[in-house]
Amino acid sequence: MTKKITIEPVTRVEGHGKVTIHLDDNFNVAQTRLHIVEFRGFERFVQGKPYWEAPVLVQRLCGICPVSHHLAAAKAMDVIVGAGTGEGLTPTGKKMRRLMHYGQMFQSHSLHFFHLVSPDLLFGYDANPGIRNVIGVALEHKDLAVQGVMMRKFGQEVIKATAGKKIHGTGAIPGGINKNLSIQERDFFLKGADPFNADYMVNWALGALEFFKGYHKANAQFIDNFSHFPSNHLSLVRKDGALDLYHGVLRAVDHEGKKILNDVDYQEYYKYIQEEVRTWSYMKFPFLTSIGKENGWYRVGPLARLNTCDFIPTPLAQKEFEVYKAYTKGKPNNMCMHMHWARLIETLHSAEVIRDLLKDPDLQGDNLVVKGKKCNEGVGLIEAPRGTLFHHYKIDDNDQITMANLIVSTTNNNQPMNNGVNFVAKAMMNGKKEITEPMMNAVEVVIRAYDPCLSCATHALGKMPLEISLYDSNDKLIDRKNK
């Protein structure tokens, strides 16, 4: 007879998820599963809508990374209106979108590190949850809490200035952008009183990296070994191999660095990637077709991006990248907790990109949109904070969307997160008759490293949509409840 332990909800990750751990009669871990409640109905929701509405509509999908969905949809619509695949836009269009995207990356990564990860690093994973949170950080390390708040605010303000507003931003439109950046808006970010300016954000991003590296030095055993397992890695890279979070070609490498997807055009992503459905999860399991279901799964996100790219095109982040790569002697990094390190290097890179872009006069240009020969299908990919995000649409002759396929970042990380949970559960729970809070938290820590966004579209007071599914040992659904 197996015993089932259920941890739910997973604290400090986005949305709603459930982890089940099945123990055998000897209290060893028999099976683990991360169940993610992902609302797949959105792909149907956009059908029948005019294509030009997609970049605004898709933001309803998620209140956490609406900008990523906004831009991925806009990139797909660029193709449909004949404006090319990212490189065809006007300089103002391209750079405004990049500024918006790097603002999103900066705020999202900052939030994750300062307010989701730093409590664990500062107080220890087994500390009282009552103190192991951002309020605890504010009480004992006020400077860090303030930095987190201000970095997040800075990124949010960049988004507001480029997308037009916080909710339902309309900045990106098929073929371009609908506003430029005024001199006043530019100076708000470049010349704002300390600490609210781009230079300060670069310095704080450097400080966060130093904080992490110091922690790593003192806790290398844990950081290097916790949920360390080999995997493939996939992301966009710029055509010359540089890290590029907005546009590029698709590249995947295996755990030793061998290219297994060699800089292909993402318009044909479906030739290289498939999604497997499993009975116990709403979320699909993507894999590289050439390798197959069993071994073709891959990681996306910061760890993957720093494994696939050859260099980072901003000087401070490149310097940190060299240190990071030297740690694994140039080989791909498969250490789960190094995701935090990679994320902070990307945070620094984003701050540098924002600062440099703000100085570019193209942002004040007034040539905002290009159009070309329309077609009926387009794919838009972007590196969202959590990893590669795919948007694929088809339209009919009446300009209405007839098909939408979205592979979101967290879906791409589905198998790695499940493997991570299994790795940690076996390492910490085998043979134990009592499940303690620190042990349970360790499972959550590995999930949190991926910063998953587990679908969270409504949050009204008293309404916490959570579906609980109960399966027997034959994977048969025996109960399902909504909470």
Add this chain to the structure above:
Amino acid sequence: MKKEIIIYGYGNPGRQDDGLGNAFIEHLEEWAQENRFDWMDFDSNYQLNIEDAELIADRKVAIFVDASVEDIDDFCVTVVNPEAAQIEFTMHAVSPSFVLQLCNEIYHNSPDTYLLHIKGYEWEFKEEISENAIKNMNKALYYLKDILKAGSMDLINENLSKSVILSHC
């Protein structure tokens, strides 16, 4: 220099009545502009987050507005208590209590903070707010406009506090 009062609605307008808070702010801001009440700040977002601690710092009054599925008739007002802050299920979205407590801890000041709950009914992937929810929102708008007209933060606070006691909750 920040304005003394901020009214902040949050929710996802793409999920029907979940967008009540955002719609409320749109209407109230329009009303304030028409009446040249430029001493009020407004904001809205999908959800609250940590940076909102900075947004409410150094103000006298903060009023959050959110959709509610609680068992209330139409709307009600409650005082936001920082002591009630829970360890959040997710830090990508936090509660008004959490925002207030964080504000207290890092800025060492905080406004008198209230939460206006507006009853909603429908939560599907649609953009329109349900008819009954609109009625509730209009009642809440009428109520809050009447209080805000006073113009003085002391009077606004006093009247909001009275409403809490006589709340529709």
